[in-house]
Amino acid sequence: MLRARDNPFSTDRVLRLRYRFTTEDWTRLQETLVRHRGRGALVGEKGSGKTTLLEDLAIRLRHGGKDVTLIRLSVEAPTLPGMYNPTFYASLGRNDAVLLDGAEQLPLTRWWQFRWQTRRAGIVVITTHHAGRLHTLRNCTTSPELLCDLVSSLGQELSLAEAEVLHRRHRGNLRDAMRELYDRFAKKSAGALSFPPLRA
Amino acid sequence: MTNAELGLFTAQDRTAFKPGEVLELSVLWALPTKPASLEVRLFWFTRGKGTEDVGVVATETIPAVALAGEAKVQFTLPVAPYSFSGRLISLVWAVELVAEPGSSATRFEFTLSPTGSELVLKT
Numbered sequence: 001m002l003r004a005r006d007n008p009f010s011t012d013r014v015l016r017l018r019y020r021f022t023t024e025d026w027t028r029l030q031e032t033l034v035r036h037r038g039r040g041a042l043v044g045e046k047g048s049g050k051t052t053l054l055e056d057l058a059i060r061l062r063h064g065g066k067d068v069t070l071i072r073l074s075v076e077a078p079t080l081p082g083m084y085n086p087t088f089y090a091s092l093g094r095n096d097a098v099l100l101d102g103a104e105q106l107p108l109t110r111w112w113q114f115r116w117q118t119r120r121a122g123i124v125v126i127t128t129h130h131a132g133r134l135h136t137l138r139n140c141t142t143s144p145e146l147l148c149d150l151v152s153s154l155g156q157e158l159s160l161a162e163a164e165v166l167h168r169r170h171r172g173n174l175r176d177a178m179r180e181l182y183d184r185f186a187k188k189s190a191g192a193l194s195f196p197p198l199r200a
Numbered sequence: 201m202t203n204a205e206l207g208l209f210t211a212q213d214r215t216a217f218k219p220g221e222v223l224e225l226s227v228l229w230a231l232p233t234k235p236a237s238l239e240v241r242l243f244w245f246t247r248g249k250g251t252e253d254v255g256v257v258a259t260e261t262i263p264a265v266a267l268a269g270e271a272k273v274q275f276t277l278p279v280a281p282y283s284f285s286g287r288l289i290s291l292v293w294a295v296e297l298v299a300e301p302g303s304s305a306t307r308f309e310f311t312l313s314p315t316g317s318e319l320v321l322k323t
Contacts, residue, residue, distance in 0.1 A: 001322060004248030005290035012247050182249050186287045 002186050008154045009182035014175075017150055019053040026060065029137055036135045038123040041103070043131045044140030047173030050127035051101050053140060057125060058099055066097040066123065073102035080106075080114070089117040097123035104128045142172045150174065151181065205231050206297050208240075208308040216311040219279040225308070227297055230268035235299040238262040242275045243296065244312075248289035283311045286321030 004010060021029075033040050042050045042057075051072075058068045071084065092098065098118050103126035106114060111133060118124050126134055144163035151158040158166075158181075170176040207228040217223055227240060239261050245254040257278055262271045275295070284291050293312045298305045311318050 001287060001320070003285035003290055003320070004288055005285055005292060007248065009249075010247050011250060012252055179249060 004186075007182055007185055008156050009178050009185055013154055014178045017052070017153055019049050019056050020146065020149065021053070021056065029057075032135075032137050033123065033125070036137075038097075038121075039134050040125050040137035041131065041134040042125065042127045042138050042140060043129070043136045044127075045129060045172060047170070047175035047177070048140040048142050049174070050140045053138065054099050054101050054125065054127050058097075061097045061123065065095070067095055068097045068099060070099045071101065073100065073105040075105070078102075078105035080110075086117075089120075092118060092121040094120075094122040096121040097125070100124070100126040102127060103133055104130065142167065142174050147174055147177055150178075156181075156185075205229060205304050206299060206306040208295055208297050208306055210308070210310075215309070216313070216316040217277055218314055218316070219277060219282070219312060221277050223275045223277055223295070223310070225273045225275075225295060227262060227271045227273055228269075229297070229299060231299055231304065232267070233302075234267055235301075237300050238271075239298045239300070240273045241296045241298065242277075242293075244281060244291055244293050246289050246291055248286075250289065277312055282313045283318035284313075284321060285318055290318075 042053050044050045054070070058070050061068050069088075071080065073080070098121045100114070103111065115124070124134070125137065131139075144160055144167040147163040147167055148158050148160055151163070166177045166180065167174075170180070207226075209226045209228070211224065223242070225240070227238070229235070229238060239259060241256055242258040243254060243256040246252055258275050260273050260275070262273070281291055283293055292309055294307050294309045296305055296307045313319060
């Protein structure tokens with residue numbers, strides 16, 4: 001039996017994969033952010049890399065001297081934690097960057113309240129499933145080629161044909177695709193990864 | 201177990217310990233700038249398909265007085281949880297040495313179990 005700790009698709013290894021972004025991509029994103037007064041959204045479906053890109057942006061902003069606050073919302077924790085109270089919002093200034101992961105969790109009225117409360121922050125970037133809440137900085141999309149590349153980064157091989165099947169089956173959600181690969185790798189005894197044919 | 205700047209070592213390079221045993225580590229550091237603090241953390245974490253869990257059991261702070269140095273740290277290991285592995289989840293024990301500022305770190309993983317081997321969950 002393959003121990004969970006040795007599975008190349010374990011969560012800790014997958015989470016170490018970073019968003020595929022070139023220097024030009026970063027420059028473009030930062031220019032767009034400046035043009036929109038430091039406000040913007042990373043938009044994409046589940047498992048498309050929005051959170052990873054937001055985390056990478058947080059690192060870049062910190063290196064650039066910003067005071068970064070990264071707030072995470074999810075289906076399991078859809079409300080803003082109590083620490084984000086009037087005192088926190090009053091303390092925000094031009095050097096602060098507030099990054100909100102999972103903005104679609106906030107009901108519309110709460111979202112507008114949050115937008116008002118963070119008005120003094122120099123930067124506010126959110127991730128969300130659908131465009132509309134802030135100007136779209138980046139549409140996060142995935143492809144079978146990207147899946148192949150990520151699998152390769154984990155030291156494994158996946159053919160493009162297999163990646164296409166997997167990508168289609170999970171509707172582009174690479175997180176779920178990686179989970180399936182985890183299960184397949186846990187079951188396989190030897191040889192390359194192989195996939196059953198996709199059912200119509 | 202080590203990188204260019206930080207190291208954690210056990211006597212005879214032991215990697216398996218029993219519950220309640222004393223884990224003694226040699227801590228070595230050589231840093232480009234003097235660290236504000238060196239922290240040694242005893243903890244367990246899970247690795248596998250699901251969300252990672254972590255439990256910090258004990259922390260020791262080494263008063264850092266130089267760019268490079270050596271110190272001894274001791275932890276009395278708890279009685280549980282044991283190291284184990286299944287197909288979906290593994291529980292791993294580790295000690296981590298972290299230098300601040302800069303968050304340079306190194307990690308030493310070990311097995312905690314009465315038998316000296318991690319428990320294997322078979323399905």
